[in-house]
Amino acid sequence: MSHFSIFSLARNALTGHKNWEKMWRSPDPKKEYDVVIIGGGGHGLGAAYYLAKDHGITNVAVVEKGWLGGGNTGRNTMTVRSNFLREDSVPFHELSIDLYHQLSKDLNYNLMVSKRGMITFIQSSAVNRIAMQMANTMHIYGAEYRMLSLPEIKQRVPIFSPSENMRLPILGGVYQPRASMVRHDAVAWGFARGADSRGVDIIQNCEVSGIRRESGAVTGVETNRGFIKAKKVGMAVAGHGSVVANMAGLRLPIVTQPLQAWVSEPIKPVLNEIVVIRSYYGTYLMQSDKGEIVIGQGCDPYASYAQRGTFSIIEDATNAMLEVFPSFSRLKLLRHWAGMLDMPFDGSPIISKTDVDGFYVDVAGSGGFKTTPAAAKTFAHLIARNESHPLTENLGLSRFQNGRLVQEGGVSANR
Ligand SMILES: Cc1cc2nc3c(=O)[nH]c(=O)nc-3n(C[C@H](O)[C@H](O)[C@H](O)COP(=O)(O)OP(=O)(O)OC[C@H]3O[C@@H](n4cnc5c(N)ncnc54)[C@H](O)[C@@H]3O)c2cc1C
Secondary structure, X not given: OOOOOHHHHHHHHHOOOOOOOOOOOOOOOOXXXXXXXXXXXXXXXXXXXXXXXXXXXXXXXXXXXXXXXXOOOOOOOOEEOOOOOOOOOHHHHHHXXXXXXXXXXXXXXXXOOEEOOEEEEEOOXXXXXXXXXXXXXXXXXXXXXXXXXXXXXXXXXXXXXXXXXXXXXXXXXXXXXXXXXXXXXXXXXXXHHHHHHOOOEEEOOOOEEEEEEEOOEEXXXXXXXXXXXXXXXXXXXXXXXXXXXXXXXXXXXXXEEEEEXXXXXXXXXXXXXXXXXXXXXXXXXXXXXXXXXXXXXXXXXXXXXXXXXXXXXXXXXXXXHHHHOHHHHHOOEEEEEEEEEXXXXXXXXXXXXXXXXXXXXXXXXXXXXXXXXXXXXXHHHHHHHOOOOHHHHHHOOOHHHHOOOOOOOOOOOOO
16 A cells, blocks of 8 residues: 555546556566576566565566466465475475565555464374474474374364364374465465566567577577577576477476365455365365455375366365364355466476576475565576575485485475
8 A cells, every 4th residue: 555545546546547556667678688587477577576676687587477476476375384294395385485475565565474383283294294294304404393182273273163073083283383375366466566676678469489499509589579589598487388388398397287276255254364174185165354264185196287177076075174174064165266386206396407508497385376576586596596495405406317306296286
């Protein structure tokens, strides 16, 4: 609201919203840039923002084939957390939470960061083992992650009333207090405005159809608005990674899978925490600021470019939810949607140079909303300096050659 008084709000309402101040320009592409970023989601826009802010590189274009945030950034369930298993994952995700908690101020744009806490129910010794392993890694990096007894869960979540006939009874929980929800499209818009105000050109409806190279180095991108010359090109296209990397003659170790989510009608506040039920495939739910119960689960287990999923996922997740919250059986389903995710084989993001000089890739992976600011910052570092940020040294493509994988697969369902 800092830019608008109540009077300008009223004036715009009465004049058909024709005089809103534009949040970013819509320039025609220049013939040449120092850096072209492909993909106007949070990762691409954030990378452009940090290129300008941290490295003073402002001759940058973000080219987006549709509209800003229209990919996965505007489709996700807004969960941000850092409970991971590996030493390469936790500090990276912690940086992201730190950045999220200061970004509204940095961008002068309200990202509606809401610290909720996340409870993962423990329903088997396998989940208990993973929780303890995570807690150990997290404690090394100063991240709080602690066990909850059943009475403690009941105290935090008064509507918690698991069925006595649950297939896997709930034995307790594990809790990350810092897990949060962040308004997803505000992240794209905030980064876009911040980048634009530093001179970055944001070009929508501009689809990249080819990546030109000479002597093993990138020279620019072919688009539906003509050829754009570039010294460096960064790719942050989430579910289109294989297609775009292939334009540069590269094959990435990823598979593209659909991921669905759905929301109920809005109800009064009943659920503050984000809860994860791991009895089936890792169902998670939380209540949005609008009052909807937001529900999701792991990816559909097959490769697809369709932005829709199969009904069995909804069925499994609903069963899991109703075992723990039987009163939700009366909720009406309001909306359902899906996105496409590029999944690296070890379940961790890829932020990397490639065999083509000047061509860099950011593959967000399964839970790339939570990583958006950290990925953007470290991707900008990589592009600007042609060397990895210390936090992402082990998240490059070389791990698929040297076998030093950062295995997070199997724990990613709790988005
Ligand atoms: C249902 C669902 C729920 C999710 N929930 C969570 C969650 O709670 N927490 C979490 O951390 N993550 C979650 N995710 C994952 C998260 O949304 C993504 O990992 C993240 O948003 C990726 O951001 P991005 O900027 O890399 O990609 P995107 O936001 O997808 O942006 C990529 C952009 O590239 C553009 N593009 C593609 N090809 C081209 C081309 N050839 N030329 C120009 N532009 C192109 C696309 O149009 C798109 O706008 C969820 C995803 C889904 C689908």
